[in-house]
Amino acid sequence: MTTAAPGSVPTAVPTIPRTPTSVLLLCLACMTLEGYDVIAYGAALPFLLADRAWALTVAQAGVLGSLTPIGMLVGAVTVGLLTDRLGRRRLILVSTTVFSLAMILCGVAPGVTLFAVGRLLVGLGVGGVLPSIAALVYEYSAPGRHHLNTALAFAGVGVGGLLAAVVAAVWGPDLGFRVVFLVGGLAALVVLPAAVRFLPESLVHLRSRGQLDAARRWVDRLGLPPALATADDRATATGDAGRGRLAVLFGRGHATQTLLFCLATFASLLVLFGLYTWLPQLMRSAGYEVGSALTFLVVLNVGTAVGPLLVGRIADRVGSRPATVGSFLLAVVGIAALSQPLPALVLYVAVVLAGVGTVGTQILINVFIASRYPVHARATAIGTALSVGRLGGILGPVYGGLLLAAELPISVLFYAFAGPALLGAVAILLVPRRTRTTGPERVAADATAA
Numbered sequence: 001m002t003t004a005a006p007g008s009v010p011t012a013v014p015t016i017p018r019t020p021t022s023v024l025l026l027c028l029a030c031m032t033l034e035g036y037d038v039i040a041y042g043a044a045l046p047f048l049l050a051d052r053a054w055a056l057t058v059a060q061a062g063v064l065g066s067l068t069p070i071g072m073l074v075g076a077v078t079v080g081l082l083t084d085r086l087g088r089r090r091l092i093l094v095s096t097t098v099f100s101l102a103m104i105l106c107g108v109a110p111g112v113t114l115f116a117v118g119r120l121l122v123g124l125g126v127g128g129v130l131p132s133i134a135a136l137v138y139e140y141s142a143p144g145r146h147h148l149n150t151a152l153a154f155a156g157v158g159v160g161g162l163l164a165a166v167v168a169a170v171w172g173p174d175l176g177f178r179v180v181f182l183v184g185g186l187a188a189l190v191v192l193p194a195a196v197r198f199l200p201e202s203l204v205h206l207r208s209r210g211q212l213d214a215a216r217r218w219v220d221r222l223g224l225p226p227a228l229a230t231a232d233d234r235a236t237a238t239g240d241a242g243r244g245r246l247a248v249l250f251g252r253g254h255a256t257q258t259l260l261f262c263l264a265t266f267a268s269l270l271v272l273f274g275l276y277t278w279l280p281q282l283m284r285s286a287g288y289e290v291g292s293a294l295t296f297l298v299v300l301n302v303g304t305a306v307g308p309l310l311v312g313r314i315a316d317r318v319g320s321r322p323a324t325v326g327s328f329l330l331a332v333v334g335i336a337a338l339s340q341p342l343p344a345l346v347l348y349v350a351v352v353l354a355g356v357g358t359v360g361t362q363i364l365i366n367v368f369i370a371s372r373y374p375v376h377a378r379a380t381a382i383g384t385a386l387s388v389g390r391l392g393g394i395l396g397p398v399y400g401g402l403l404l405a406a407e408l409p410i411s412v413l414f415y416a417f418a419g420p421a422l423l424g425a426v427a428i429l430l431v432p433r434r435t436r437t438t439g440p441e442r443v444a445a446d447a448t449a450a
Contacts, residue, residue: 035160062401071123303355331357
């Protein structure tokens with residue numbers, strides 16, 4: 001193991017000249033598995049409620065739907081703190097394995113208890129993979145492509161959700177809810193071997209641990225400038241670099257924005273998990289048959305897969321703040337429009353807008369957070385916001401279940417989901433602007449987060 005010579009003069013860390021395609025593709029594949037596994041519950045829910053052997057009520061289904069966000073909360077808390085210590089690669093691989101095996105457990109569970117354990121473990125794995133992938137993609141992105149690359153990777157959430165909805169619509173009526181979970185779990189047999197072989201470790205992590213030989217091997221395999229393997233991160237360190245990660249997040253200069261990011265993530269994930277769990281059932285309450293109701297879930301995931309790419313490109317040009325606020329407002333408009341009896345084509349457009357404004361918004365929040373904290377605390381910052389945000393994810397399915405059980409007018413149901421999205425937009429608007437710059441990394445981050 002090679003280490004930098006003590007007392008040596010720090011040299012600036014060179015920028016990534018191009019984004020390695022393998023990093024994007026593998027992160028996209030892992031996020032596709034993650035998206036499928038999270039959204040599978042909402043896609044399978046009509047068949048789960050129709051299963052006479054289990055005889056679930058709407059309220060019980062809401063509680064089951066909240067178990068995955070609870071697991072995500074635990075996963076985000078633990079992995080958000082561990083990823084900066086143990087590395088992104090290892091935690092991505094472990095987390096993906098956990099939620100894939102948990103999906104298989106859901107597919108073979110003989111009763112509600114083991115199924116509930118499976119959904120909790122799905123959340124644990126998903127909560128672990130999100131902060132690590134967000135931080136890894138940010139690090140390996142070329143200048144001016146942070147938002148777009150993150151959107152490309154996180155488009156996997158929409159792709160996976162789309163696949164889950166299609167599997168449910170095609171095979172669910174004949175094979176029941178179990179097939180939806182088994183397909184998602186077994187898909188990991190394709191993705192994980194490739195990730196084990198080709199997914200790189202964070203160069204920042206390797207350099208910070210003095211593992212320069214490993215850093216050189218990854219730099220060589222990815223065709224990046226050799227100087228990236230041995231650069232001294234002290235050259236771009238800020239005054240926060242010597243402080244503990246949580247002390248940075250809640251210390252002077254960061255505390256207000258940390259709380260606002262947590263609030264925005266809470267609102268985003270409440271809307272996201274509420275819609276993903278209950279959209280087919282909401283559309284059935286509005287008078288649609290189960291097949292056409294699942295079509296709305298398919299369209300929602302088209303929006304979450306394609307829309308963030310456009311939003312990400314816009315964000316790289318105009319900055320995180322206006323793009324994130326705009327994305328939240330798209331969700332408000334799209335969800336509110338669903339409350340009205342509109343022509344089918346207009347309703348589909350509204351669902352696409354809702355998709356862009358849910359997953360797309362969370363992608364932008366992750367990048368905004370990454371741009372606002374020093375590199376050694378970046379994954380911890382994302383993990384902390386996601387941890388608090390998971391409370392919204394936990395509340396979302398229960399919230400939707402209570403609204404449906406109360407038999408409120410359909411317009412009230414949709415307005416009840418549009419309201420939190422508006423709250424999220426306000427929280428992002430209130431994030432303080434930067435008042436100081438203390439190094440090249442801080443200057444670069446300013447450009448990203450404007």
